[in-house]
Amino acid sequence: MRSEPTTTLGRRAIDLLAELERNRESVLIAQLEGIAHGDQAVEDGRTLTQDEAMQRMARWLGQRR
Known part of the structure; x- marks a missing residue:
């Protein structure tokens, strides 16, 4: 699996949401x-x-239970 900086993933998510x-x-x-x-x-x-x-x-929520 490829690793990317969070900012890159965030920008990609924004692009995908805009496309949707x-x-x-x-x-x-x-x-x-x-x-x-x-x-x-x-x-x-x-x-x-x-x-x-x-x-x-x-x-995924960043919590520990």
Whole structure:
């Protein structure tokens, strides 16, 4: 995996968000797909409590639990 400075990644993220903003249709489709995926997860019983989710996401949120 390639390593890049945080500022480079931040700039790339900003560019990607701006591109998504220009093409709202793609964003809407992605949002609807995400909602459908979440609805299916609930129906399948694949849910977490808030604490469980925070523990799983701690690495990305910069927290230690």
